[in-house]
Amino acid sequence: MTFLQTLATRTFYALILLLAVLVLNFSMMHLAPGDVADTIAQSMGGADAEVLAQIRTDYGLDQPFLVQLGRYIGNVLQFDLGYSFFYNQPVTDLILSRLPATLLLAITAQLLALVVGVILGVYSARHPKGIASYFVTFLALFGYSAPVFWTGILLLIAFSLKIPLFPVAGMTDVTVEGGFWAHAADVARHMVLPVVTLSSIFLALYSRLSRATMMETLGSDYVRTAKAKGLSEREIVYKHALKNSLSPVITLAGLQFSAVISGAVLVETVFSWPGLGTLAFQSIIARDTPTILGILFFSALVVIVGNILTDLALRLVDPRVGR
């Protein structure tokens, strides 16, 4: 299969999967107690049964489940995710305004974890008895076992309160003036702690995995061949061994994409990062069904896109994939 064919088939399956996610999400929200009418009535300061029934008729909530579902799917196909009564905005606009912040956080954390994890893994695989090797083992244990919100709060106490290096919360500082670069530097400063927190779990995973796969490839027959060819140490490690060790790491990184998104919910809440995570948290508290559904839909979309990208990346690294 060519690159484009793979992309086309994967996109086709992704659309079917998204539809299934849509139906499942909607059904689950429907089963949960409480609906928008309750929220509206609450915001009006309470209402009697008659008013509630009126609201339900107005918003079509009295219709049979299948009709509501069909209408919802129809709307989503036209990129309309509904209207948030809590935020008084169309859900699509709301999510699109928050999505960049989350993507920035998630992708940076993921990349940082990948790059640092692989470097640590490779180094400790080459020096299995060295200090770095024990550090990786310690890091893996710590990363696995420490809850991400706890790591976040600890980092906050250490590097914002005790040693005020980084801002406590948010994404931008309103007092910063200047052009694009001044603004970018400001965002970068705000990003440091949330990114470090979010990447800590994945750093542990990737360093551990790349250490293991690297040790395996370094002992393989083709690395022996590379040595017998008289290649330099650098070529043997980075050209011959590393490219072969990357496939499992990329596969894991793809699988972890969903975890990055769910991890973002916790990290964003701790650091008041204005992304989807904070939005999800707030809309769940407010029982803002359309927003919750919209966020779930977008999370699914991000995970699916992430998986397709993983597949394509794997093809670049390993020619055997997809043939």
Add this chain to the structure above:
Amino acid sequence: MAPLLKVENLRIELTTRKGVAPVIDDLSFELGAGESISFVGESGCGKSMTALGIMGLLPEKIGRIASGSITFNGEELTTASDKRMRDLRGNEISMIFQEPMTSLNPVYTVGEQIAEVLRAHQGLGRKAAWEQATELLDAVRIPNARGRVGDYPFQMSGGQRQRVMIAIALACKPRILIADEPTTALDVTVQAQIFDLLNDLRRQTGTAIIMITHDMGAVAEMAERMIVMYAGRNAEQGPVEQIIDHPRHPYTRGLISCVPHLMKVLTEERHTLTEVPGIVPSLSEFGRDQCLFASRCPQVTQQCLDKRPPEMAFADDQRSACWHAEDI
């Protein structure tokens, strides 16, 4: 004329959990330019270790050359720097391995894997190296070399992959090619093709070949001289025909009688196929001052158990390490 490769009293030690064991113990042999020599013996007799020792590729921190010397073209290799050994490897001395299925890197094209040796040792540019890689593929008789040079190893059969390995090994026209059981993993018809190819290339390039095998048939086909190894020691060495005709070591004789002979006439009486009973001793017994083959030898005497036999010389530099070599 001085020999191309001279190995003298080589001792290679492996550090195992049980202690240090000599996997190669007091091995000496010579290889002339363009000559072909075979190492024979069962698994675990130290044939591959000898090869890795010459290449400077003994397993790190586990294996080391404890004493003796290896001289290539008058240059001492046991004390050569890592850099010097890298320059020699794949260039002056190259090696092909037993497992063609796993010896090539799965994520690079075969052309790239041949070309990189040329770039590393001959200083060729990308284009020239690729061009020469194509020619080499053709030289190892891969049909449609120009079309296959961009293929990945997984698109080739075992025999083709071994040809690619040979192309890599011969890319820089080495003085010595070490072939470590190059056909063990291949089926019989392909084995014959690989032997033919190696013989032809040797004639064309004048490369000396060290063949490691446990296949007596392959020895007869490929080599002029042979070295029979047992438990890390030289059991017997000399010209192939002479040894097959008159082995001076009971182990050699055992190995030869293991080879089935084809009958010209099917009704002719067949020799019974024999085996060498028992197994190679474990590493921990390798250093003992006795004949290590004694436990499996039909002609064992007390002397064999008391002291390691010295090498006895016969005509045409046939040498046998057996107390009873003259009586055999």
